Amino acid sequence: MRPLSRVSAKDKSSQRPVSAQVKRRRELRRQRRQTLLLQLWRFVALLLLSGGFAWILLRHGWTLRGPEALVLNGGAALKTNQVIEAAKLSFPQPLLEVSPRALEQQLIRALPVRSAQVERRILPARLIVSLKPEIPVAKAVRQGPSGRERGLLNAEGKWIPLSEASPEPLTNIVVRGWNNQQRVQVAALLQQRNRFEGMLKAIVLHPDGNISLIIKGLGQIDLGGEPALLNAQIATIVHLNDTLPEHLRQTNQSSLDLSNPDRPELQLPAPRNPQKAKTQP
Numbered sequence: 001m002r003p004l005s006r007v008s009a010k011d012k013s014s015q016r017p018v019s020a021q022v023k024r025r026r027e028l029r030r031q032r033r034q035t036l037l038l039q040l041w042r043f044v045a046l047l048l049l050s051g052g053f054a055w056i057l058l059r060h061g062w063t064l065r066g067p068e069a070l071v072l073n074g075g076a077a078l079k080t081n082q083v084i085e086a087a088k089l090s091f092p093q094p095l096l097e098v099s100p101r102a103l104e105q106q107l108i109r110a111l112p113v114r115s116a117q118v119e120r121r122i123l124p125a126r127l128i129v130s131l132k133p134e135i136p137v138a139k140a141v142r143q144g145p146s147g148r149e150r151g152l153l154n155a156e157g158k159w160i161p162l163s164e165a166s167p168e169p170l171t172n173i174v175v176r177g178w179n180n181q182q183r184v185q186v187a188a189l190l191q192q193r194n195r196f197e198g199m200l201k202a203i204v205l206h207p208d209g210n211i212s213l214i215i216k217g218l219g220q221i222d223l224g225g226e227p228a229l230l231n232a233q234i235a236t237i238v239h240l241n242d243t244l245p246e247h248l249r250q251t252n253q254s255s256l257d258l259s260n261p262d263r264p265e266l267q268l269p270a271p272r273n274p275q276k277a278k279t280q281p
Contacts, residue, residue: 171193
């Protein structure tokens with residue numbers, strides 16, 4: 001009977017009334033849990049709401065509405081529609097979807113500019129495009145993958161693609177057979193073009209690396225392929241232009257070999273054979 005008395009004693013102790021302090025503590029813990037859950041839900045709702053507003057603002061608030069949102073700076077003589085077409089921009093365009101770096105590279109490839117800088121402005125939504133113009137010096141022709149290509153060259157001999165936005169070159173000089181391997185020699189000739197006093201008409205680059213010039217009043221002049229002799233060759237050309245007798249000036253018929261500027265060789269065209277007189281039978 002003793003074990004039964006112990007069990008009944010435990011049951012009696014578990015059925016004792018809970019004190020007011022214990023109830024109060026339990027109620028406070030329940031209220032804290034409810035307050036914490038309520039604050040958590042408020043934070044999640046606020047986060048979702050602010051994220052939605054931010055997405056709407058980024059998507060529709062900071063938007064390039066039209067061409068007037070593009071501001072051009074710099075000395076390039078380009079119109080806004082030419083820059084928009086080269087940049088392949090369409091409107092409306094979310095501002096933050098425009099990559100300044102990618103746009104700069106696209107403008108340099110498509111326009112005759114030396115450099116391009118693009119900056120995004122948020123208030124109001126604007127694209128600030130600063131272009132440094134490329135100044136072409138001569139016309140050029142090269143053999144490309146799809147055939148003969150026409151373009152322009154700057155003073156460093158760099159190829160500039162031809163487009164509707166391309167300005168007129170500073171001279172009428174034409175570089176035929178342009179290639180990047182001989183760009184340094186071409187640049188040296190273009191940078192010293194004033195020494196020719198307007199006589200230089202064309203620079204011809206040969207596949208074997210040799211260079212020829214077409215000089216007004218002197219015809220074709222072969223320079224060979226030694227860049228170190230260029231200054232002496234130009235000085236010889238200027239001297240010959242001042243001293244060469246008029247009867248030896250056979251433009252487009254004679255050729256002058258200046259591969260050794262100390263010993264220029266003038267090659268005259270072979271005389272034509274006179275037609276034999278017809279005899280009467």
